[in-house]
Amino acid sequence: MTAKARDYEKLYRRFGASISDTYDCGRMCAPLNGGEPVCCTTGHAVPIVTNQEWKLLKKRSDLWSKFTPYDAATRAIVDDLPDNCRAVECKGAAACERQNRSLACRAFPFFPYFTKEKELVGMAYYWLFEDRCWVISNLHIVEQAYIEEFIASYEYLFSKDEDELEAFLEQSVSARRVFSRWNRPIPLIGRDGGYFKVLPKSGGKISPAKVSEFKPLGPFVSNKAYRDEIEIEGGDPKGKTLKPDWSIKDWWNHD
Ligand code: SF4
Ligand code: SF4
Numbered sequence: 001m002t003a004k005a006r007d008y009e010k011l012y013r014r015f016g017a018s019i020s021d022t023y024d025c026g027r028m029c030a031p032l033n034g035g036e037p038v039c040c041t042t043g044h045a046v047p048i049v050t051n052q053e054w055k056l057l058k059k060r061s062d063l064w065s066k067f068t069p070y071d072a073a074t075r076a077i078v079d080d081l082p083d084n085c086r087a088v089e090c091k092g093a094a095a096c097e098r099q100n101r102s103l104a105c106r107a108f109p110f111f112p113y114f115t116k117e118k119e120l121v122g123m124a125y126y127w128l129f130e131d132r133c134w135v136i137s138n139l140h141i142v143e144q145a146y147i148e149e150f151i152a153s154y155e156y157l158f159s160k161d162e163d164e165l166e167a168f169l170e171q172s173v174s175a176r177r178v179f180s181r182w183n184r185p186i187p188l189i190g191r192d193g194g195y196f197k198v199l200p201k202s203g204g205k206i207s208p209a210k211v212s213e214f215k216p217l218g219p220f221v222s223n224k225a226y227r228d229e230i231e232i233e234g235g236d237p238k239g240k241t242l243k244p245d246w247s248i249k250d251w252w253n254h255d
Contacts, residue, residue, distance in 0.1 A: 002084065003161040005056040008103065012056075015106050015153035016099075017146040019135055026093065028134035031230045031240055032219060038132045039108045040093040042067060045129070046077050047088050047104045050164075054086055061100040064088050084163065103153075109133045112154040113188055114172040116204045120158075122190040123150060124175055124198075131218035138220075140211045144193050151191045176204055187214045216242075 003011075019025065026037030039045045046067055049057065057064045067087035069075040078087050090096065113124035125136050135141065158165040176198065179186045185197035188206065197209040215221070219229035220242060227237035 001160065001162050003050065003052055003157055003164065005052045005059070007157070007160045008050075008053045008056045011103060011153050011156060012099070012101075012106075014156065015103070015149045017143070017149045019146050020141040020143055023138075023141050025133075025135045025138075025141075028220075028242070029132055031235045031237075032132060032233050034233070034235070037093050038129065039105070040090070040096070042070075042074070042089050044132055045108070046074060047090070047102050048081065048085050049088055049102050049104065050161075051084050051086060053103060054088065057088070057100065057102065061097055063090050063095065063097050063100050064102070065090075082163070103157075106153075107150060109136055110150065110189075111171050112151070112158075112168050113175065113186070113198075114169050115206070116176075118169060120151070120155065120191065121206065122188045122196065123147065124172070124186050124188055127175070127178060134220060137216035137218070139187060139189060139195070139214050142189055147189060147191070147193060185209070 026040070029038040030036055032038065033041060033044065054064075065088065067074075067078070067089045069078050069087075074087075081087060088102070109125045109129050110123040111126060112120055113122050114120055123142075125133070125139075130136050154168075158168075175186050179198070180200040183200050185199055185207075187209070188196040188198060190196050195209045195211045195214070196206050197213070199205045199207060219226045223241050226242050227240055230237040230240055
C-alpha cells in the first residue's frame with residue numbers, strides 16, 4: 001500500500017502551518033550558507049520525494065526538477081534511494097511557491113519519532129543539521145498549530161503508505177543508536193505539545209524535559225561562534241547577531 005498523488009494533495013491541504021509565525025528562521029541560517037536558507041539549497045539538504053508526490057508536484061508547478069548529483073556524496077544519496085523515491089531540487093528560496101512545497105520542505109528539520117513499541121509520540125529532528133539549522137537550537141519557537149498539523153499529516157500518510165511508516169520507524173531506531181553513542185538524550189517535541197527526552201542507552205525510555213535543557217548547538221551557542229562560522233563560510237559577519245532583529249519579542253540573551 002503506497003500513498004497516491006491525490007493523498008499528497010490532501011496532505012498538502014492539511015499541512016500549511018509555519019514552524020513559527022514570529023520568526024523567519026531562514027534569515028538566521030542563510031548567512032552560514034551563502035545567503036540562502038540551508039534547507040532550500042542542495043548543498044546541504046537534497047529533498048527526496050516519492051514517485052507519487054513527484055507526479056503531483058509536476059502537475060501543480062514547474063518549480064521542481066530532477067536533482068543532478070554534483071559530487072560523490074550526492075551521487076551516493078541518489079544511488080541509495082529506493083525505487084519508489086527520487087531526489088529533486090527547486091528553483092531556490094527566491095522562487096519558492098509556498099503551496100507547492102514538498103512534504104520534506106514542510107516537515108524540515110523534523111521527522112515523526114516512534115518508540116520501540118511503534119507509537120508515534122512526537123517530533124525529533126534530523127541531527128545531521130545541528131550545526132546549520134537555527135530551529136534545532138531554538139525548539140521553543142515551534143508553535144502548537146505546526147505540531148498538530150505535522151502529526152495529523154504524518155498519521156494520514158502512514159494510514160496510506162506502509163513504506164513511509166517503515167522508513168520512519170527505521171529513522172527512529174537510528175536516532176536512538178546515534179544519540180546513545182553520543183551519550184546524549186534525543187530532544188522531543190511531544191505530539192500534544194510539551195518537551196521530552198529519550199534517554200541514551202536506556203532502551204528508549206522517555207522522560208519529560210524543560211525546553212531550557214535543550215541548549216543551542218554549533219554556531220548558535222554565542223554571537224562570537226555565529227560570526228566566526230559565517231566568516232569561515234565566506235560570508236560577512238559584520239553586524240550579524242543571534243538576536244533576530246525583525247522580532248518584536250526580546251527573548252534572546254546571547255552575548
Ligand atoms: S528550518 Fe532550519 S535550515 Fe531550514 S530555513 Fe529554518 S533554520 Fe534554516
Ligand atoms: S520549495 Fe521552497 S521551502 Fe522547499 S526547498 Fe524550495 S525554496 Fe525551500
